[in-house]
Amino acid sequence: MKSDEHELLEPGREIRQSALEILLRRMQAESDFPALSEAIGDINRIASSDREGVNELSNNILKDFALTNKLLKLVNVAFYNQVGGGSISTISRAVVILGFNAVRSIALSLILFDNLENKEHAQQLKEEFVKVLYAGMLAREMAGRAQVKDVEEAFIGAMLHNLGRMLAMFYFPEETAAIRQRVEVDGLSDVKASIEVLGLSFENLGMGIARNWGFPDQLVQTMKKLPDGKIRKSANNTDKLQALAAFSNELCEIVLRTPDADRGKALARLTTRFGDSLPVTEKQLAGLMEKSMQDIAQFALAVNVNLKQSAFAKQASKWAGMATVPEAGKDTPQGEVPDARTELDANVLHEHAPILETSPAEEASSSQQLTSEKSQSILTSGLQDVSNSLIDDTISINDILRMILEAMYTGMGFAHVVLCIKEGRRNAMCGKFGFGTDVQSLIKAFDFSLAEKPDVFLVALQNNADILITDIDDPKIATRIPAWYRQHVPARTFVLFPIIVKGKPIGLIYADRPQPGDITIPEKELSLLKSLRNQAILAIRQSL
Secondary structure, eight states, X not given: OOHHHHHHHSOOHHHHHHHXXXXXXXXHTSTTHHHHHHHHHHHHHHHHOSSOOHHHHHHHHHTSHHHHHHHHHHHTSHXXXXXXXXXXXXXXXXXXXXXXXXXXXXXXXXXXHHXXXXXXXXXXXXXXXXXXXXXXXXXXXXXXXXXXXXXXXXXXXXXXXXXXXXXXXXXXXXHHHHXXXXXXXXXXXXHHHHHHHHSSOHHHHXXXXXXHTTOOHHHHGGGSOOOSXXXXXXXXXXXXXXXHHXXXXXXXXXXXXXXXXGXXXXXXXXXXXXXXXXXXXXXXXXXXXXXXXXXXXXXXXXXXXXXXXXXXXXXXXXXXXXXXXXXXXXXXXXXXXXXXXHHTGGGBOOTTOOOOOOOHHHHHHTTTSOOHHHHHHHHHHHHHHHHHHHTOTTSOHHHHHHHHHHHHHHHXXXXXXXXXXXXXXXXXXXXXXXXXXXXXXXXXXXXXXXXXXXXXXXXXXXXXXXXXXXXXXXXXXXXXXXXXXXXXXXXXXXXXXXXXXXXXXXXXXXXXXXXXXXXXXXXXXXXXXXXXXXXXXXXXXXXX
């Protein structure tokens, strides 16, 4: 459709605004929309502020622990490894390594997906999200060809291009079905059908909501549909972003709707249409499509989307010349140690660890334990102290490590906390210092070889796995508790946090309580404990 025809179909500005306000009020009446708006609005506010930056973005993301876990999982996948991924354990570090805009774009995409998935049309929405994500990845890959400097703006712009349609599918499913029927049965254009049913086009719905969420104008403009025919060479950055978003999303539609026999003609028309703005050959495009599919596989893993169930992913993989839909996370080596890890998998504190609640009876019997709020306060303060100490050259590494152990000990109310450090000459892990009653005798007990059969300590170290053992006599894991531990350590429950530097086990933090089930770690506290351990890694790395 020509842009002037599009404009003729659109109602006047006041009517459009009135329709938008009506739809916005309906969306705000839904329980999840205010939270979605606040989350995206906060990130956009931080991004546009001269006074706020890395810390504010990190803190904002950390407020949502599910988002934090998914984001940390995502920044470590393959398509970020080239810029320092694979070793990122905190949001602040992610921002430093990957850049503010990269973390922002990942957070925005995760927020959108998490808030637009729990409805009746879940599979249809997931399919739409796969398309949206693919368009974003493709735009990211093609940003250089479009002379767009900020690849993350290219990603966000392409991802937002069909925001109006996606929001309508989620919040107005009946109206969306009616629009689809008018297009398929009555032969109306997408624009005319959406205006008749909603009072404004999908495009103007998306642009209106994006402005409401505080997106900058040049990203809002990426939602505009471009006129038919050859696209003129882009004159400014907004035009370049607009062309990139349109190209990526048009390619998605072509992939989904074009028979295999017509593939060459369809791609030729697309590359000719955008040739002045995005010079790319069909062969080059196939390579870009393959890379985008590999990237999207990593993203899909983080948000629990099965690409093998996606018709779009199957078709896009075929067009990219791939035999099957790519999968992420399939390269775990097999052998004796992974088998031991499998046995202990239920005890591993995963990034998506559940919140462990205590029953009323347990609460009554453990009244001396710290409240969750108090624990978080102590751990957070300890984390801040350690962070400040890391930039002070006068403070020794041992002092920093003691601060970390003390924060864990006091923050969680552990009976003992012990730090073990590897002795290279003996290939053994040895206790160095700790906190708790009679801790010196406990420190002496921690002297074990790293060449033994894979018990729970070696599994933690070899797999970089944080492990909570609720009861050492549990039949499922009893055989994995080493003899030296049973002989010298009375505690029946403990937690392990390995310290891995440059892929090698350097140390181990051990913490215990006397009775089975005495240790429960809510998700927020787990995140703080992991952050403290990560500070130990940073301190040791700085000292090497």
